[in-house]
Amino acid sequence: MSRPRIVIVGAGFAGYQTARTLSRLSRGKADVTVLNPTDHFLYLPLLPQVAAGILEPRRVTISLTGTLSHVRLVLGEADSIDLEGRTVQYTGPEGEVGTLPYDRLVLAAGSVNKLLPIPGVAEHAHGFRGLPEALYQRDHIIRQIELAATDDDPKTCAARCTFVVVGAGYTGTEVAAQGQLFTDELVRQHPLTKDIRPRWILLDIADRVLPELDERLSRTSDQVLRQRGVEVRMGVSVKEATRTGVLLTDGEFVDTRTVVWCVGVRPDPLAASLGLPMERGRLLVEPSLQVPGHPDVYAAGDAAAVPDLENPGKYHPMTAQHAWRQGKVAGHNVAASLGVGTRRPYRHKDLGFVVDLGGVKAAANPLGVHLSGPLAGAVTRGYHLAAMPGNRIRVAADWVLDAVLPRQAVQLGLVRSWSVPLDTASPEVARVPGGPEKPRAKADGKPQDEGTGGAQQAQQEPAKPGPAEMSGGPARTADQPGAPDAGDKPGPVKITDDGPDVSRRPDGKEGA
Template sequence: MARPRILVVGAGFAGVECVRRLERRLMPGEADITVVTPNSYQLYLPLLPQVASGVLTPQSVAVSLRRSERNRTRILPGTAVGVDPAAKVCVVRTISGDLTDRPYDHLVLAPGSVTRTFDIPGLAEHARGMKTLAEAAYLRDHVIAQLDLADACGDPAEQDGRLRFVVVGGGYAGTETAACLQRLTTHAVERYPRLEARRISWHLVDLAPRLMPELGDALGRAALDVLRRRGIEVSLGVSVAKAGAAEVTLTDGRVLPTRTLIWTAGVAASPLVATLGTPTERGRLAVTPDMAVPGAPGVFALGDAAAVPDLVQGTEGAVCPPTAQHASRQGRTVADNVIAALRGQPLRPYRHRDLGLVVDLGGTDAVSKPLGVPLRGLPAQAVARGYHWGALRTGVAKTRVLTNWLLNAVAGDDFVRTGFQERRPATLREFEQTDAYLTAEEIRARTAR
């Protein structure tokens, strides 16, 4: 008899933890495991702002999937663009652009999320994201290029536009991105004798009334004080009304001349979830407490793509937040449930108490709340970096990150542009490939053939 086929979609925190658990706990020959991912690495997303600011190299936060000594899992390089639960087929667009059908017996959906956008004029064409390694590397080049171009031009109006940077989104990603890149430009301007530091302007914009409300009032205000002390203008209760190539119009009527709009205003579940035709909740797949997808036999969903009930919170309708901490632990629980399903054993629900939050603002600035204990400054920075360092999966990744941190602390920043994709469109659609997915009708027609 053919061995059961386990297909895991996504190699983020959830997908990788699921695969590692399956490899450890399945008997040899008990099942075939395949993971679908466009890149053969696990991206450590919380450290992307430090890649954008040059504190860390891109390679240090991309943990190779091919370092596994077991080599039991086949890596299929591509993106899952549709699922037909009735036919038990997942359609994959490989990195060469070809479509291939992958039958499965058990499917684990951990495709993650994409940057959430709105129908704002000009946003799709002119905003830069911070969701992928390519976007972080591109953004670093772009910011340094604005300093180079401002230094080279003689038009004061153009200089003002190039030296003004706007970040939209007051969550962890936006706050850390603004803080880290502002430090980069502050240090870089010392190498540009024709530019004045006071002309460099950073704006952080968010529609919410508070910065990072998950941290609580005290730590949120502490983070806000750090940003404003550095000269970052924070505008709350405001968003973008219109974006252009050389200016951004805010909803309060202000027009900010700028060549840099960084959009980090939340995430949305991968477009893959819409292809299943099963119920969703808040845009994510509705799942049972054991993370099975109702109406889709053999399918489990977790991470950013699933609305996993939060049994610990105890509030009716509460779902787990889309954090790396939850995704990793959900991955291990789903792996156990897949094995239980293979062996005819009962599934177990997901339960996990949140361990806290950390926000690295660069240098010695940070705010953290480990196990509910509020910290700020150097102690918070030690906790934040200690948590990230410990969460890295391999000794090689830990060594690279620690070496980068030490080198940056001793030698400071460098301001080298790599020229990465400088001639290609830098849109969210281009980097995150959100237009690569099939419609539910296209998938059904394909599997019917």
């Protein structure tokens, strides 16, 4: 008799934890396959430190084959799911098409960039959802400071040194906080003329920074940003983006070559393609994470609308801490369906948040205790180390080196502007000329749920901590649903390519 075939679509917080749990519980009783476009799990909460040159890119990636024993990895992106035939159709990294049959399916496809119908944003803004985007932003920021240092035109120099971050949720707040420190250090290496200083502007339609958090955390974060020199402008967003700057909703035009789009995410369209009952783009599931009417199909993470048993009538938000813990429950319940253990519902209570503000500064309220300054910074970093499923020593070593040595401010030139567009459904993979590409995410002005891309939430559970909370792992969420410009996730900016960023484009012409 053949062993049951389990297919897990996606290796984000939910998919990775599902696979890890199943690899431990199945013990050879099932064939577990993970379908994912990359060979690693990405620890999203530390991406701002990659963009700021603190951590090397591989520090925030966890090898799937190296950490998931008895799990088969198939590189590719799911195109469609045949529920009747129990198969998953996918496209591989080189365009090859394949089919994976399953007896149990776990849909953990995650989310894609949230686009809004704002003129010029898709063409002139870059996001912060995946590793390629973080690497692009790092090179781009360094390039703008280097070009500004040799520019004789004060207006152009000031525009290159102006960085606009749209969305004051977790990701946007952390990007602005780390970015201001990074550019200040770059200017010490590349002095600017005419008393020009790097200018970071954080915009949000909300009335305060981190509107979804406790007001004390919001106030602490706001104070740190302002003391550092970041212009925090609430109630203001982008009306139009152009190659030379952005027009704000208050009528001001800001000259800039950099727009970082952190305005939230929406569930991967793969979930909606199943034609099953949905809740704001997410697949409705039972507390056991099973899809009603399809007991062999489970969904977790951003793709699933999981009932909140602590608050009847509501659903858990799209955050990394929920995705991480839902993955664990999904793994247990799939194993239970094979006769290993018993099925359990998903329950979860938030016990606090941590927000990394760069340097030794942070804001945190573990178990409701409000912390700020260096103590909060120590708690935040300790939390990240406990939450990461690997690379802890390497991450700690990079932090120590960053504290005692100057950062290596050099452009690697590995990711170009056109390879990380905002209108992509695959922000985790850089676009290559002639390569396969999923259908792009369309602009949508409708309210959306949050997604795993912003802060870290602290919680407690007897198991090892996962990436979403203080005792579980860092969570990233987007901003308030429906807020036109507040949130947390990535997008692309063509504004930046009039210097040494020259490469061959997909159409074969020279240029960025």
